[in-house]
Each structure stands twice: as structure tokens, then as C-alpha cells.
Amino acid sequence: MTKARTPRFYFSLRSPYSWLAYRRLLAEYPDIAELVEWVPFWEPDERSAAALTGTFPYSAMSRAKHLYILQDVSRLARQAAVPLAWPVDRAPVWEIPHLAYLVAERAGLGREYVAATYRTRWEQGRDICDRAIVAEIAASIGVDPDAAASAADDPDLRADGCAILERICRDGVFGVxxxxxxFNRYWGVERLADFAAELRARLVPATGLPAIRAGTVGLGRSSDEGHVGGCG
Known part of the structure; x- marks a missing residue:
């Protein structure tokens, strides 16, 4: 399967809905987690945005939506019996943790980095845009802490990051x-079951994947057009 046709999971280390989807993906659809390409999504800073050929498909959420997400995610976390500690983002630069993911991925530890970073942000409430915390996360999984903490300053990683942002634009990814x-797109935690069902149905003859369990229900999205368990 070529990279252009590989099924993709766009995730963001910033998004609580992406975190919940990640947990569900691993717990309920481990075969799908192994099959898909994991692609990070983040809102570009001015330097990255200036390098893009198009307009990044993201709009800031309203205060009303932000308050709703606080309530909704807290409810979903309780339902899933998942510990939740809300982080406080102070002038975040999302290239810092997401380009560090590229460092970890190249070391063959991308999944471990995602797990540790989600735990740090959503279970410990810590600032993953703090370079010292990124270095700590990297060291804990065996990734070069200096390379991870300084990833946003590396011109080659910046270029690779911009290529990912261009892919996001081409795929029309407006939230996570x-x-x-x-050609099929699915947005939100509760769309994961549909995505997995389609993928399994198409690939069963070739890979022998088990049929999806009947009646699976997803958890509960962000731009201001609506809400289906995802975040912009």
C-alpha cells in the first residue's frame, strides 16, 4: 500500500478528544492502530504558517465552545474512568512537542513518545510546550532529550513539519x-468505530482482520460549526 493510500490517523498532543481517541484506538482497535499511519496535527506558529503554500484549515474556538469542551471532556473522562488533569497553556508553541515527536519517531519510539506526552499533559496537567518537560519526556523513553527539546529550532525538522502541515491541508483536516x-474522512472520537469497520471490511480478504464487534459506540470535534467529539 503506497503512502498516499495508507489509512491515516491525524492526532494532536494538544487535543483532549485526540487523547481520548488514542486511548480507545489502542484499547478497542489495536489492529487498526498498527495498520494506520500516525500523523501529528498542530496549529502552526508564525514561522511555520509563513512557509505554507496555502491557508491552514483551522479556526480558533469561541469562549462558549471552550467552556463546553471543558464540561464535555470531563464527562467523557469520567465515563471512561480515565484520570484527567486540565493543563494551562501559556503562550504555547505547538511545534515544540510535535516536532519532538518526529525526533522520537525517527528513533523508533514515536508511539512511546505519544503515550508519555499524553500522560504528561492530560493526566498530570503539565505544560508540554515547556522545553524542559519535553526533554524530560524524551529522556524517560530513551530519546535524546536535547534533540527533542530543540526540535523546533532544527531547520530540517521545521521543513519536515511544514510538509506535514501541507498534507493536513491537502487532506482537509480541520480538527482532530x-x-x-x-476518499473517506471521519472526524471525532465517535467516528472511530465507523473508520475501523470500513477499514476492516475492506482489508479482511487481504489480511484476515477480525470482523468488528457489532454495536460498538464511540465516545462522544473543534471548529465552531458543531461538535462530534473532536477538537480543532
Whole structure:
């Protein structure tokens, strides 16, 4: 399967809905987690945005939506019996943790970095845009802490990051979690079941994946057009 046709899971280390989808993906659809390409999504800073050829498909959420997400995510976390500690973002630069993911991925530890970073942000409430915390996360999983903490300053990683942002634009990813399979797009935690069902149905003859469990229900998205368990 070529990279252009590989099913994709767009995730953001910033988004609580992406975090919940990640947990569900691993717990309920481990075969799908292994099959898909994991692609980070983040809002570009001025330097990254200036390098893009198009307009990044993201709009800031309203105060009303922000307050709703606080309530909704807290409810979903309780339902899933997941510990939740809300972080406080002070002038975040999202290239810092997300380009560090590229460092970890190249070391073969991308999944471990995602797990540790989600835990740090959503279970411990810590600032993952703090370079010292990124270095701590990297060291804990065996990744070069200096390389991870300084990833946003590396011109090659910046270029690779911009290429990912261009892919986000081409795929029309306006929020996370976002799943892509061919021409089909799925946005939100509760769309994961549909994405997995389609993927399994198409690939069963080739890979022998088990049929999806009937009646699976997803958890509960962000731009101001609506809400289906995802975040912009």
C-alpha cells in the first residue's frame, strides 16, 4: 500500500478528544492502530504558517465552545474512568512537542513518545510546550532529550513539519481526531468505530482482520460549526 493510500490517523498532543481517541484506538482497535499511519496535527506558529503554500484549515474556538469542551471532556473522562488533569497553556508553541515527536519517531519510539506526552499533559496537567518537560519526556523513553527539546529550532525538522502541515491541508483536516481512508474522512472520537469497520471490511480478504464487534459506540470535534467529539 503506497503512502498516499495508507489509512491515516491525524492526532494532536494538544487535543483532549485526540487523547481520548488514542486511548480507545489502542484499547478497542489495536489492529487498526498498527495498520494506520500516525500523523501529528498542530496549529502552526508564525514561522511555520509563513512557509505554507496555502491557508491552514483551522479556526480558533469561541469562549462558549471552550467552556463546553471543558464540561464535555470531563464527562467523557469520567465515563471512561480515565484520570484527567486540565493543563494551562501559556503562550504555547505547538511545534515544540510535535516536532519532538518526529525526533522520537525517527528513533523508533514515536508511539512511546505519544503515550508519555499524553500522560504528561492530560493526566498530570503539565505544560508540554515547556522545553524542559519535553526533554524530560524524551529522556524517560530513551530519546535524546536535547534533540527533542530543540526540535523546533532544527531547520530540517521545521521543513519536515511544514510538509506535514501541507498534507493536513491537502487532506482537509480541520480538527482532530481525524481519520482518512482513501476518499473517506471521519472526524471525532465517535467516528472511530465507523473508520475501523470500513477499514476492516475492506482489508479482511487481504489480511484476515477480525470482523468488528457489532454495536460498538464511540465516545462522544473543534471548529465552531458543531461538535462530534473532536477538537480543532
Amino acid at each position: 481526531p481525524f481519520f482518512v481512508n482513501g
